[in-house]
Amino acid sequence: MTRVIFIRHGRTSWNDAKRIQGHTDIPLNEVGREAVKGLRLPSEYLSWQVHASPLKRAVETAKLLGLGSPRLEPRLMEMHYGAWEGTTWGELETRYGDALTVRTRRGLDFRPDGGESPRELRSRLQSWLEEVGPQGRDTVAVTHKGVLRMALAMATGWDLVSRAPARLRWDRGHLFAVTNSGSGGLEVLAVNVVLEPP
Numbered sequence: 001m002t003r004v005i006f007i008r009h010g011r012t013s014w015n016d017a018k019r020i021q022g023h024t025d026i027p028l029n030e031v032g033r034e035a036v037k038g039l040r041l042p043s044e045y046l047s048w049q050v051h052a053s054p055l056k057r058a059v060e061t062a063k064l065l066g067l068g069s070p071r072l073e074p075r076l077m078e079m080h081y082g083a084w085e086g087t088t089w090g091e092l093e094t095r096y097g098d099a100l101t102v103r104t105r106r107g108l109d110f111r112p113d114g115g116e117s118p119r120e121l122r123s124r125l126q127s128w129l130e131e132v133g134p135q136g137r138d139t140v141a142v143t144h145k146g147v148l149r150m151a152l153a154m155a156t157g158w159d160l161v162s163r164a165p166a167r168l169r170w171d172r173g174h175l176f177a178v179t180n181s182g183s184g185g186l187e188v189l190a191v192n193v194v195l196e197p198p
Helices: 030-037 054-066 089-096 098-105 116-134 143-158
Strands: 002-008 049-052 139-143 174-177 183-194
Touching: 002 116, 002 143, 002 183, 030 054, 054 139, 089 098, 089 139, 116 143, 116 174, 139 143, 143 174, 143 183
Parallel strands: 002 139, 049 139
Antiparallel strands: 002 174, 174 183
């Protein structure tokens, strides 16, 4: 069994402003850096291989957590929000009105203007899992909120529209097992694994 613990990157100025980041390469802000510096993975995970989204906020988080230089993996990037990146959901609600609600209720087939759908995000995450699973090497994945939500959806059958089956804390790790070696399935082992002081 191959295990993967997913960790979300630290805070950025766009997180604080509630702006959609997607593929926009925003670094951590000072508050985010200080928060991540004060955390470490429990010792049982320190021998695991480390992969990270190539976006600055994920790479910097991995380094500040003391995980060294991770292997950069584009399939761990956040969902691409196209023309919506840099806006807030409030601004989009003003622009689209009820049509935004209709679009978001499409679940896996929701698509921002010029962006990718959750179904496409799932496809690239599954492709990565199909490679990692058969290797039998437990893995730390430093990634993004959208990827964490997709991992939960893949493991539980959650439709991304109804209430999530678990409340994920963004300052903690989320542990999964890769199941059906070679097919990229996931099973939840533990959510909200507490990161420790250094």
